[in-house]
Amino acid sequence: MTVAATQQLIDLTYIVAVVGFILAIKWLSSPVSAMRGVLIGEIAAALAVGATLFDPQVTHYKWIIVALIIGAAVGVPLGMVKTTAIPQRTALSHAFGALSAAIIGIAEYYVGTPNISKFGMVEIGLEVIIGSLTFTGSLIAAGKLQEILPQRPITYKGQNFVSLSVLGTAILLMLILVFHPEYRHVFEAMVIVALVFGVMLVTPIGGADMPTVISLLNSYAGFSAALLGLVLNSKVLVVAGALDGASGFILSVIMCRAMNRSFTNVLFGAFGQIQESTAKVEQKPVRSASPEEAAEMLSSARLVIVVPGYGLAVAQAQHKLRELYDTLTKRGVDMRFAIHPVAGRMPGHMNVLLAEADIPYDKLFEMDDINGEFPQADVALVIGANDVTNPAARHDKSSPIYGMPILNTDQAHTVMVIKRSMNPGFAGIDNELYYLDKTLMLFGDAKVFLTSIVKELSAVHA
């Protein structure tokens, strides 16, 4: 086969791959077709990679095979992590994705200089800046999620000004390069400044904002790949990058809306710091209940809505919750799960944690679909969630979470909250739900408490 014919065949394979990518995402619209989507995505990716190996430009194979083997050796364990660790794995994969996009851009720059057009330099410059900052930013995010780095936002006075100046410097250096692409030291300085900016971007962001940050970094990683596609004249990269970028962007918008915050507020607001000083510790009376009492009320209920939060997963209580679900369902109790968009540490995380515990996904409801059901619920059972149930978000204008959409747990007939102690949650805000007359506090570790409820239920029934 001639070189031109081979090239054409490869390009055709890329078109097939792109169709596969699009179908893969399309079929993710429902859990029923989603498996098919992943399969077609895998086939498409394999075709594209396989075809590339026949590219006439590729003349040396040995090291490429070694690199592919290393990649697979790293990828397999990263694909097998526990479901609770998926957020940090995802952050790490954004880092890897951004790293590869950035260093390919860097390689292109060194190979291409000094014959780079002005427009080409803008493309490479932006691509390398976004890729580099996403690389370090994602590493910091992964470190925070893995709890190697402190979860608390790290801030100092004048931070936003300093951060923006650093970003400005990177762009300034890029502009110099547009006119003098041969200044290699300027290019190197630009990369370093962008890497530093990535660190500065994510360090001040607190744990509660991680779902938004992960989505935003996902978007950056995607767009850097799309820009790389523009640099390299590769349509398949442009399409895959644009799809990934759009996905991350939409998820960030959803996360921001779920917290009633703007992008700028997430990036420059340093949530979680301000609240700490304003959180007043008041001693108000609460009602508490024993596992026996809770079991009694749950078994006589018709509709129970569970509000799970990340605390549930921290306590490793999701499997006990499934046992409770099984026991109560057998007794004819309708048990449903209300999932707030920011429950868990990344978009959709709570659904995965519950699905892993074999809770049927048709019992998992989104906030807007279930909020109308709370007035009919006999019991709203809150486990490991806090701020997303705080009625202060509806009426207390002075509350930092004012305006945030919440789950209407306070409209249920009875509210039960499993909690270790009265300590305020992630954002450090006191939850007025706990002091309502209809609220029963179930003090204890979620797993231990659920175990005693289940034991109580089966003892009564036996």
Added chain:
Amino acid sequence: MQFDQSLLFVFILSGFLGFELIKRVSPLLHTPLMSLTNALDAIVVVAAIIIAGRHETRLSTTLGLIAVAASFSNMVGGFIITDRMLHMFKTKKDKKQ
């Protein structure tokens, strides 16, 4: 290096297509969505293979090889984890089968 306008078209059109497609993804599956798009985005590996395979300079080859390993790990890991997660999503009926 020349600028090809048709690529900008492709970029804008696929951006819009992405918005339309992703709006329809069930929020139930937002985590698998992110890991799947991550795996698809790892198609950067094809560019990395070409950079590494062209063998132009020692630097570009080395950078290319690092990119091959980094993006291929994303591709492999991303597909594995998406697959694993989707297997967890079952209805009551599926469980009985």
